[in-house]
Amino acid sequence: MIVRARSEVKCVDWGNGLSYRFLLDADGMGFTVAHTVVRANTKSRLQYRLHLEACYCIAGAGEVQTPDGRSYRIEPGVLYALDQHDAHFLIADPDTDLELISIFNPPLRGDERHNLDADGFSQY
Numbered sequence: 001m002i003v004r005a006r007s008e009v010k011c012v013d014w015g016n017g018l019s020y021r022f023l024l025d026a027d028g029m030g031f032t033v034a035h036t037v038v039r040a041n042t043k044s045r046l047q048y049r050l051h052l053e054a055c056y057c058i059a060g061a062g063e064v065q066t067p068d069g070r071s072y073r074i075e076p077g078v079l080y081a082l083d084q085h086d087a088h089f090l091i092a093d094p095d096t097d098l099e100l101i102s103i104f105n106p107p108l109r110g111d112e113r114h115n116l117d118a119d120g121f122s123q124y
Contacts, residue, residue: 002027006035015116016042016090017097025107032104038062038092046114047087047121051104054081059099065089074098087121 004022012019020035036055038044061075067087072080082088092098 002029010110012111012113014114016044016092016114019102021108021110023107024110026110027107030105030107032102032107034102034104034108036100036102038090038098038100040092040097041094042092044090044114044116045087045121046090047085048082048104049085051106051108052081052083052085054079054103055100057098057100060092060096062090062092062098065091074100 002023006020006022010021010024012021017036017038019037021032022035023029023031023033025032038060040060055074056079057074057076059076061073063071063073064080065071065088067089074080090098
């Protein structure tokens, strides 16, 4: 059995927020669970070419937007899944952090981080 508190897990500053990584590849579960905090008033260009990701909003609000402009409101109780390695913009509302429980398959090693200064969509 694995039991971990947020204070015990690896925290990665991914550029526009923090990722508390509760389960990683080394844990042998076959997926990663992370508590993702997206800083208020940020817009991140993201894409996961090696992982599928599902995110369930637990606090705050924002939107996920496709490169062609379709936008979906994200607020507590809403899940979005990037089932096609989708490029996307993750946008947090101006006044509050957006908090998500993120599931990755296959699992992360734990040291991955975005490069938001790169041209195009940050990816790993």
